[in-house]
Amino acid sequence: MAPTGLEIYKLLPKTNCKECGFPTCLAFAMKLAQKGTELDKCPYVSDEAKTALDAASAPPIKLVTIGAGERAFAIGNEVAMFRHEKTFYHQPGLVARVKSDDPALAEVAARAAGYEVERVGMTLRLDGLAVEHAGGDAAAYAAAVAAARAAAPGLPLVLMSADAAAIDAALAGGGVADKPLVHAATAANWEAMAEVAKKHGCPLAIRVEGGDVVALAELSDQVHGAGLEDIVLDAGTSTLAGDLVAFTQLRRLALKKGARALGFPIFSLSAASSWQAELVRATQAVAKYAGVVVLDHLEPAELYSLLTLRQNIYTDPQKPIQVEPGLYEIGAVTADSPLLITTNFSLTYFSVSGEVEGAGVPSYLLVADSDGQSVLTGWAAGKFDAEKIAKTVRDSGVEQKINHKKLVIPGHVAGLSGETEEELPGWQIMVGPRDAVDIPSYLKTVWSA
Amino acid sequence: MSAVEIPVEKWPGAVREVTLGSSYGGGTRASTVTVGGETTFPFLAFEGNTPHRPALAIEVVDMRPADWSPELQDAWGDLLDDAAGWAAKAVELGADLIALKLRSCHPDQGDRSAEEAVKTVDRVLAAVGVPLIVYGPGTADKDNEVLVAVAEKTKGEQLALGLCEEKNYRTIVAAALGNGHLVIAQTPIDVNLAKQLNILISDMGLPLERVLMDPNTGALGYGLEYTYSVMERLRLAALMGDSMTQQPMICGIGEESWRQKEGRAAADVPEAWGALAERGVAWEIATATTLLEAGADVLTLRHPGSLAAMREALDDLTKGA
Numbered sequence: 001m002a003p004t005g006l007e008i009y010k011l012l013p014k015t016n017c018k019e020c021g022f023p024t025c026l027a028f029a030m031k032l033a034q035k036g037t038e039l040d041k042c043p044y045v046s047d048e049a050k051t052a053l054d055a056a057s058a059p060p061i062k063l064v065t066i067g068a069g070e071r072a073f074a075i076g077n078e079v080a081m082f083r084h085e086k087t088f089y090h091q092p093g094l095v096a097r098v099k100s101d102d103p104a105l106a107e108v109a110a111r112a113a114g115y116e117v118e119r120v121g122m123t124l125r126l127d128g129l130a131v132e133h134a135g136g137d138a139a140a141y142a143a144a145v146a147a148a149r150a151a152a153p154g155l156p157l158v159l160m161s162a163d164a165a166a167i168d169a170a171l172a173g174g175g176v177a178d179k180p181l182v183h184a185a186t187a188a189n190w191e192a193m194a195e196v197a198k199k200h201g202c203p204l205a206i207r208v209e210g211g212d213v214v215a216l217a218e219l220s221d222q223v224h225g226a227g228l229e230d231i232v233l234d235a236g237t238s239t240l241a242g243d244l245v246a247f248t249q250l251r252r253l254a255l256k257k258g259a260r261a262l263g264f265p266i267f268s269l270s271a272a273s274s275w276q277a278e279l280v281r282a283t284q285a286v287a288k289y290a291g292v293v294v295l296d297h298l299e300p301a302e303l304y305s306l307l308t309l310r311q312n313i314y315t316d317p318q319k320p321i322q323v324e325p326g327l328y329e330i331g332a333v334t335a336d337s338p339l340l341i342t343t344n345f346s347l348t349y350f351s352v353s354g355e356v357e358g359a360g361v362p363s364y365l366l367v368a369d370s371d372g373q374s375v376l377t378g379w380a381a382g383k384f385d386a387e388k389i390a391k392t393v394r395d396s397g398v399e400q401k402i403n404h405k406k407l408v409i410p411g412h413v414a415g416l417s418g419e420t421e422e423e424l425p426g427w428q429i430m431v432g433p434r435d436a437v438d439i440p441s442y443l444k445t446v447w448s449a
Numbered sequence: 450m451s452a453v454e455i456p457v458e459k460w461p462g463a464v465r466e467v468t469l470g471s472s473y474g475g476g477t478r479a480s481t482v483t484v485g486g487e488t489t490f491p492f493l494a495f496e497g498n499t500p501h502r503p504a505l506a507i508e509v510v511d512m513r514p515a516d517w518s519p520e521l522q523d524a525w526g527d528l529l530d531d532a533a534g535w536a537a538k539a540v541e542l543g544a545d546l547i548a549l550k551l552r553s554c555h556p557d558q559g560d561r562s563a564e565e566a567v568k569t570v571d572r573v574l575a576a577v578g579v580p581l582i583v584y585g586p587g588t589a590d591k592d593n594e595v596l597v598a599v600a601e602k603t604k605g606e607q608l609a610l611g612l613c614e615e616k617n618y619r620t621i622v623a624a625a626l627g628n629g630h631l632v633i634a635q636t637p638i639d640v641n642l643a644k645q646l647n648i649l650i651s652d653m654g655l656p657l658e659r660v661l662m663d664p665n666t667g668a669l670g671y672g673l674e675y676t677y678s679v680m681e682r683l684r685l686a687a688l689m690g691d692s693m694t695q696q697p698m699i700c701g702i703g704e705e706s707w708r709q710k711e712g713r714a715a716a717d718v719p720e721a722w723g724a725l726a727e728r729g730v731a732w733e734i735a736t737a738t739t740l741l742e743a744g745a746d747v748l749t750l751r752h753p754g755s756l757a758a759m760r761e762a763l764d765d766l767t768k769g770a
Contacts, residue, residue, distance in 0.1 A: 082682075213453060253456060302731055313677070
C-alpha cells in the first residue's frame with residue numbers, strides 16, 4: 001500500500017529548510033504521497049527513511065522489462081481491477097511460440113518479428129518469440145535459440161525449458177545482453193533456475209500447476225529469497241475458467257491484500273488447438289489481467305483482432321485518442337472538391353479519412369473539435385451540434401478554398417441538417433452515409449450527381 | 450512469508466433472472482431459456498454463482514439481407530431467403546435463441562404489412578422449439594405497428610420484443626404487458642440512461658423479470674472499450690444492490706462486428722488483416738468474448754463459426770475451474 005502524506009512526514013527531517021522547493025516538510029510529504037515529486041529532492045533525508053519509503057511506495061505489481069533495445073516491453077505496475085477505475089497502463093506482450101525442433105523455426109521467428117498492422121495511426125506489432133525446448137540436449141536448445149535470434153533480430157525472447165542447463169547454454173551463447181524472460185522455475189527446479197536467471201540478469205517466470213496461487217506465493221518467496229527481483233507468475237491453468245479465476249485472484253491479492261509475493265505480472269499460456277479457441281482464450285487474458293500472452297497460431301486475422309483489442313482495452317478511458325481539429329485535404333483537391341465534416345475522435349477520423357482516400361475522390365475533410373468523441377457520442381453530449389458544425393466551417397477558412405457551398409454531414413446526425421442550414425445561411429447541407437465504409441459509393445454516386 | 454488467503458467479495462446484490470419463451474398459457478416453446486441470476490462477476494465460481502449459462506442467439510432476417518458481408522452470404526447460402534429454414538438450421542447448429550429481424554417491414558425495404566410480419570413470426574415459431582427475440586424494422590412508426598401486431602397474435606409466447614427505447618417504450622411496454630412478453634431496453638452506452646429506461650419501464654408496471662437491457666454494442670476496434678466499461682459498471686452497480694441495474698444484458702455482437710470494414714472487405718486491405726473468411730469470424734469472436742467477460746447474458750451472433758467457438762467457450766467457462 002502506498003504511504004499517506006502523514007506517514008511520509010514522520011520519516012522526514014521536519015526542519016522545514018525549504019531546500020526541496022516546498023515551504024514545509026509537511027507540504028513536501030503531501031506532494032510525495034500524490035507522487036508529484038521525488039524523495040531525492042530532500043538533501044537531508046536519512047537512509048533508513050529512504051529504504052522504508054522505497055519499500056512502502058513500491059508499486060503493488062512490479063514493473064518487469066522483457067528484452068532489451070528498441071523492442072523491449074515492460075509489463076506490470078497496474079493499479080486497478082477495472083479500467084473505469086484507473087487506466088490499464090502496460091499492455092500485455094503478445095508472444096508467438098515455436099518449438100526448438102521445428103524445422104520451420106527460422107521462418108516462424110521471422111514472421112513473428114515482421115508482422116505489423118496499422119490502426120488509428122499506430123503501428124501494432126507482436127512483442128516477442130517464445131522458443132520452447134522440445135527434445136534434444138542443452139546444446140541443441142542453445143543452437144535453436146541462436147537460430148531464432150538470428151531470424152528475429154531484436155525481438156524479445158522467452159526461453160521455455162524445464163532444464164536449467166539448457167537455459168544456461170542458450171544464454172551463454174551471447175544472449176545475456178538481450179534479457180530474455182526465462183520460463184520456468186518450478187517447485188522441482190527453482191534453485192538451479194534461479195541461479196541461472198540471476199547469473200545472466202534475466203527476469204524469471206515461476207510456474208505451479210492448476211492455478212494453485214498459494215503454492216505460487218511460496219515459490220515466489222523462495223525465488224525472491226535467492227536474489228531474484230524480476231518475477232513473472234504462471235499459475236499453470238489450462239482452461240478458460242481456470243485462467244480467469246487464477247488471474248483475478250492474483251490481481252486481487254496484489255492490489256487489495258498487498259501480497260508482495262504475488263505482486264508481479266501474469267504469464268498466460270493462451271495457446272489452444274484451433275486459432276478460434278486460442279483467440280477466445282487470449283481475448284480473455286488481454287481483458288483480464290495478463291502481462292504476457294503466448295500464442296501458437298500465427299493466423300493474421302487472429303493477431304489483428306488481438307492487437308486491436310489490446311489497443312482498445314489499454315486506451316485511457318478518460319482521454320480518447322484524438323486528432324487535431326481543422327481542415328484536412330485528402331488527395332489533389334480543387335475548388336470543386338466535396339466538403340465533408342466529422343469529429344476529432346481518432347477512430348472516427350481514421351475511418352472516414354481512410355474511406356475518402358480509398359474512394360479516389362479528392363475531398364476536403366473538416367474535423368470538428370468534439371473533445372475526442374465520436375459522432376453519436378459527441379452529438380449526445382452537445383459537442384457536435386449544428387452550432388459547432390457552423391462554427392467549424394466558418395473558422396476553417398474553407399469558404400475561400402471552394403467555389404460551392406455544400407457540406408456533407410454524417411448520416412448519424414441527419415437530424416441536424418435543418419438546424420445547420422439555419423446556422424449557415426446560403427449553405428446546402430447534405431446527409432452522408434451513417435458508416436464510413438459507405439462513403440466511397442456515396443462520393444461516386446450522390447455527390448457527383 | 451505471509452499466509453495467502455484468497456480474497457472473496459460478498460456482494461449484497463444479484464442479477465435478476467429472466468426467462469424467455471413459455472410452454473404453457475399460450476406459449477408453444479419446446480424449451481425455455483433463463484438467463485441472469487449471477488451473484489458475482491462473470492464465471493468467478495470461487496465466490497459466487499453463475500446459475501444460468503449465457504445464451505447464444507442467431508440473428509435471422511425475414512428477407513435476404515443483400516447488404517450483408519459476402520462471408521455471411523456464403524455461410525448461410527439459400528437459407529437467407531427462408532427465415533424459417535434459416536432459424537431451424539441455426540438451432541440445429543446449437544443456437545439457444547433465434548433473434549428475428551422484421552426488416553422487410555421497413556418503408557425502404559419492401560414496406561410489408563404488420564399482418565405479413567405476424568405470418569413470418571408464426572412460420573419461425575412453427576419451425577423451431579426455442580424462444581424468439583423479435584425486432585421491428587428499426588423505424589419508430591413501423592416498429593410500433595409491427596411489434597404491437599406481433600405481440601397480440603403471439604400472446605403468451607414470452608417473446609422478447611425490441612427495440613424498446615426511450616422514444617417508443619410506452620408502446621412496446623404496453624404490448625408486452627398485455628400479452629405476456631418481454632422487452633429489450635436499449636440505451637446508448639451509458640449507465641444512467643440504462644438505469645433511467647429501466648425505471649420508466651418499471652413505472653409502467655412491467656415486472657423487471659421481463660426486461661433485458663441492451664447497453665448498445667460497440668464492435669472490436671469501433672468503441673468496444675466503451676461498451677465493455679459501461680457493462681462492467683452496470684454489473685458492479687447490480688452486485689452492489691442497485692435494483693434498476695440488475696437486468697441481464699443482451700449484446701448485438703453480430704450486427705456490429707459484421708458491419709465494420711473488417712467484416713466486409715474481401716480485397717484491397719492489408720495482408721496483415723488476414724482473409725475475410727477468418728477475419729470476420731475473428732472480429733465477431735473477439736467482440737463476443739470481451740463482452741462476455743463484462744457480464745453479457747445473451748450474445749446475438751451471425752456466423753455459424755462464431756456460434757461454434759462461443760459454445761465451446763461457454764462449455765469451458767460454465768463447467769468451473
